[in-house]
Amino acid sequence: xxxxxxxxxxxxxxxxxxxxxxxxxxxxxxxxxxxxxxxxxxxxxxxxxxxxxxxxxxxxxxxxxxxxxxxxxxxxxxxxxxxxxxxxxxxxxxxxxxxxxxxxxxxxxxxxxxx
Amino acid sequence: xxxxxxxxxxxxxxxxxxxxxxxxxxxxxxxxxxxxxxxxxxxxxxxxxxxxxxxxxxxxxxxxxxxxxxxxxxxxxxxxxxxxxxxxxxxxxxxxxxxxxxxxxxxxxx
Numbered sequence: 001x002x003x004x005x006x007x008x009x010x011x012x013x014x015x016x017x018x019x020x021x022x023x024x025x026x027x028x029x030x031x032x033x034x035x036x037x038x039x040x041x042x043x044x045x046x047x048x049x050x051x052x053x054x055x056x057x058x059x060x061x062x063x064x065x066x067x068x069x070x071x072x073x074x075x076x077x078x079x080x081x082x083x084x085x086x087x088x089x090x091x092x093x094x095x096x097x098x099x100x101x102x103x104x105x106x107x108x109x110x111x112x113x114x115x
Numbered sequence: 116x117x118x119x120x121x122x123x124x125x126x127x128x129x130x131x132x133x134x135x136x137x138x139x140x141x142x143x144x145x146x147x148x149x150x151x152x153x154x155x156x157x158x159x160x161x162x163x164x165x166x167x168x169x170x171x172x173x174x175x176x177x178x179x180x181x182x183x184x185x186x187x188x189x190x191x192x193x194x195x196x197x198x199x200x201x202x203x204x205x206x207x208x209x210x211x212x213x214x215x216x217x218x219x220x221x222x223x224x225x
Contacts, residue, residue: 106157
């Protein structure tokens with residue numbers, strides 16, 4: 001079964017509104033989670049590293065005020081797309097390491113459409 | 116910067132063998148991963164190499180040469196359901212951050 005759960009799987013919103021996406025690790029604690037973005041027929045682009053209890057680390061070119069990340073507990077990280085615009089429409093995927101196996105588990109992904 | 120290259124598209128025949136290559140030049144290296152991704156879905160883990168050599172897992176095998184910055188994924192006895200995008204990813208350090216290649220879209224034909 002899934003070890004990382006992401007919600008919602010699909011969301012449609014109006015331009016200018018904010019959208020929150022949740023990423024939960026199931027049955028394990030994740031001090032670090034990763035948020036990726038994927039455009040159609042493109043690969044995954046790392047947006048930021050979410051750190052439990054501290055500020056997220058953003059990749060170059062990613063606006064931290066636009067994509068707010070909160071990692072308030074060891075099993076939950078949230079990504080909020082603020083003041084969404086149509087160009088923010090994309091597939092957002094979170095991931096987490098479980099233990100020291102090296103395997104990175106992905107959530108189911110969230111498809112955001114901004115009208 | 117980080118650079119991970121793999122072919123954009125490949126086509127193969129059902130029942131055949133296909134090899135998908137990946138070369139990388141990264142600032143760090145703590146393992147190479149292969150993922151499969153079907154359209155509209157999240158990636159699923161296929162294999163992980165951190166030492167040189169071949170890792171076999173059923174119909175899938177992955178090879179790594181750290182000195183050459185090179186890996187390949189070998190798929191045997193291809194099935195139609197293997198049509199998907201295959202992503203090569205390098206973990207830069209023990210923190211787990213993965214950098215992905217652009218993905219190889221594999222089409223399996225009857």
